[in-house]
Amino acid sequence: MKTRAGKILLVLAGIILAFILAEILVRVFLPQNKMVTWIEMHPRGFMMNQSDIEALHEFDDRTLRYQFNEWGLRGNKKIQQDDINILLLGDSFTFGLLLNQQATYASLLQDRLHANFPSADFQILNGGIGGTGLADWPGWLNQKGESISPDIIILYLNYMDVDRALSKNLYVVEDSKLQNSIRWKPRKIFMSLGRMGWYRWLQEHSELTNILVKLAWRDLYFSDQTDNFSQQNSQVLIPPADAFDPKSGYSLQLAKLLTEQLQIWCEQNGCRFILTTTGFFDENSTGAHTFSYYKSLVNETPENIYFFDNTPCVHEQTQGDFDNIRIPGDSHPNERGAQIIADCSWNWLQPFMEKEVISHEN
Known part of the structure; x- marks a missing residue:
């Protein structure tokens, strides 16, 4: 028994x-920015932030510690x-990736509301999640929305949101309905x-672990149920092959139905839905499917949706x-970029909230 225990100890010591040697080599020859993961995927496939945690994120000379509530x-x-309660939804732009919390446009808008409406109890909640697209939000709201109970939801459409919705295949359009x-x-x-403490500790302190985690996220964490959208081998419902051509109109119909789903959720849960943009839209850098939807909103906004476009202002x-x-x-807004998005948003949010104050007083 002693010999066996000794062998186990030798193996553990060797590992x-x-x-340690591999860690030293990585730090010398392949240094990494350390990051503790805070995003996870719901079994239904939509993205979420973990709850009640703190996460380190390094990038060059920036070091952030993100906090998350329950x-x-x-x-x-x-x-x-x-x-x-005003719930802001959107991807990593809305989250404020690589920005201190006070520099995000969510926090900047909160400051504006406090300064301009000191007697009103407005609270902006930052629900931004990196990597989300338009299709993530119906499932996320069904999971989290009722307990948060927002009075207003503002969704910041960004330049890849519809392309991600198509790629993630969370919903498929059949007979003009979402499946x-x-x-x-x-x-x-x-x-x-x-979610394990020892794993998160390794992420925060080991550059080798960060390499291994990146590889795991790329190759191991998820299984592709569509087999890369194979019409023959997919295990789940997928759109027809021509749906990936923006000219087919499929992604435009998908985006409209998803937006309608968010509007319906708000109507059923006593809140108002506002659709806006980050303002980072142009034909060259915006995903083709997203740009098609963006142009349709600009040219003909549905009557039952509040839509405010920050793009001309930005x-x-x-x-x-x-x-x-x-x-x-990096591609994310810096402090000045977040300030500009906040300034442009305030141009339409201030008069909207003035009406809100009047309606609550009456």
């Missing part, structure tokens, strides 16, 4: 020593049901692993040069 919203805000489907199915073992502020308002080496 630890090899890990609903997976950014920050540590407690939701007060007596307040007028539930899925593409990426998370493996339970990795979902559980992502272009005016930047002369169409987004590079000056992006984080160097």
